[in-house]
Amino acid sequence: DTGVSQNPRHKITKRGQNVTFRCDPISEHNRLYWYRQTLGQGPEFLTYFQNEAQLEKSRLLSDRFSAERPKGSFSTLEIQRTEQGDSAMYLCASSRTVGTEAFFGQGTRLTVV
């Protein structure tokens, strides 16, 4: 096991296009988190899953954002009709259970032009 994997590492898209990111957590981890990090800021929570259930969503997660975790394994984060303000690093993390350490992936850097 090599840790949390995110793909792609970089994505450049035109405003108005849809994009989808993928996160593969550490295999035995049932909790999966998405965070967004903009330049000069710390990561901000977007949403998290316990197994396949999406348990919490931040108000940062507008209607254009949707996340899924089918079968409680990998997760996808889709942004529809991208805007320049969506440009950020999107981080995924996973943990075994509540209260245990969260391991982060390397992130997907999105640039909307």
Place this chain on the structure above:
Amino acid sequence: AQTVTQSQPEMSVQEAETVTLSCTYDTSESDYYLFWYKQPPSRQMILVIRQEAYKQQNATENRFSVNFQKAAKSFSLKISDSQLGDAAMYFCAYRSGNSGYSTLTFGKGTMLLVSP
């Protein structure tokens, strides 16, 4: 809502010297966890050290130690014998002890520069 404040955007230290990064937080909870994460350029964030609020003893991990002042809501990170590989962005983070809330709240980060 909890907030985490890191007032030092950037800190510099020479190799082998000691540096302290500051963090304050605001919460009304009594049960919580505090963390320091390291994020090297273009690399993933890794956990440096964690502190449980109910523990009075300050956490230590090799060259890294914390000064946890619960009453003052302060959680500073001390790096001893600094190495070039310590250069990175450091984030202070808070997590509720409530089992229903396991997400992290981060500060804005402190960029640590290490010079030979």
